[in-house]
Amino acid sequence: xxxxxxxKEQMEAQVKSKQRVADHGEVLTGKREVNAMLDLVKSxxxxxxxxxxxxxCGTGNFLAEILERxxxxxxxxxxxxxxxxxxxxxxxxxxxxxxxxxDDNVQQCRQRLFGIFDLNYLRLFKNKTNDNCRESxxxxxxxxxxxxxxxxxxxxxxxxxxxxxxxxxxVNGSMLKRRDFTFHSLLEHASMKELPLFSDLGDDVxxxxxxxxxxxxxxxxxxxxxxP
Numbered sequence: 001x002x003x004x005x006x007x008k009e010q011m012e013a014q015v016k017s018k019q020r021v022a023d024h025g026e027v028l029t030g031k032r033e034v035n036a037m038l039d040l041v042k043s044x045x046x047x048x049x050x051x052x053x054x055x056x057c058g059t060g061n062f063l064a065e066i067l068e069r070x071x072x073x074x075x076x077x078x079x080x081x082x083x084x085x086x087x088x089x090x091x092x093x094x095x096x097x098x099x100x101x102x103d104d105n106v107q108q109c110r111q112r113l114f115g116i117f118d119l120n121y122l123r124l125f126k127n128k129t130n131d132n133c134r135e136s137x138x139x140x141x142x143x144x145x146x147x148x149x150x151x152x153x154x155x156x157x158x159x160x161x162x163x164x165x166x167x168x169x170x171v172n173g174s175m176l177k178r179r180d181f182t183f184h185s186l187l188e189h190a191s192m193k194e195l196p197l198f199s200d201l202g203d204d205v206x207x208x209x210x211x212x213x214x215x216x217x218x219x220x221x222x223x224x225x226x227x228p
Contacts, residue, residue: 030061031061031065034061034062034065035065037062038062038065038066038069045065045066045069045070046069046070046072046073047070047073048070048073048074048088048091048092048095049091049092049095049170050095051095051096051097052066052095052096052097053097053098053099053165054097054098054099055098055099055150056099056100056101056150057098057099057100057105057106057109057145058100058102058105058109059105059108059109059112060098060108060109060112060113060145063096063098063109063113063145064112064113064116066096067092067093067096067113067116067117068116070092070095071089071092071116071117071120073092074088074089074092075120075124079124082124082125082128082130083174085121085124085125086121086130086133086219086220087170087173087174087219089117089120089121089137090133090136090137090140090219091168091170091219093113093117093137093140093141093144094140094144094168094176095168096113096144097144097145097146097165098144098145098146099145099146099147099148099149099150099163099183100145100146100147100148101147101148101149101156103147103156106145106146106147109145110138110141110142110145113141113145114134114137114138114141117137118134118137121133121134130220132220132221133220135223136219136220136221136222136223138223139222139223139226140166140168140222143165143166144165144166146163146165148163148183150163150183153182153183153184153187162182162183162184163182163183163184164180164181164182164183164211165180165181165182165183165186166178166179166180167179167180167181167210168222170219171216174218174219174220175216175217175218175219176216176217176218176219176222177213177214177216178213178214178217178222178225179210179212179213179214180210180211180212180213180214181208181210181211182211185208185209185211186208
């Protein structure tokens, strides 16, 4: 068995330890159940920009399958153009969000999702791949997969803060617009049940107020915002 196959099997295991089950009720969802559940919303899992949030993501069993489905669509449509593949695969990654209370799960989930992207990227473009694209994907995953508690709506650690998610919206092809929202503000609307967050019918929608907005940036430069 190759190291990659062994790592994949470990990440897909349903129980890491009996102690974690006892302490946190941690039982990860198996691949068969993941696919059966995602098939109920199959069209959404194959829409590149359709957003998904897993509030107890574990090592990413759901999110990994969603990303693989999205990247199959990206490859089918854009494999002839490296720039288009980079643009839309980055968009696919940016549509996936997760929260977990276990830091090791968060780290593994980020690594797993990056690995899925990078394997596809390398397979298609080999030595022509761009490290700036990898850096953007890593940065987005660091923002989107959060070490936190979906019940308290706060990050984990010595100084818990409100969970903040970044929305990444494509503008004029290669540009991205980033807006940050607190998880609390998004859920507050959901509990009100007045207007939908999204509508494909042209109806009025609820538009939450962002905590912060960022200038437009090229998708290959999104990580530069935190650089000195």
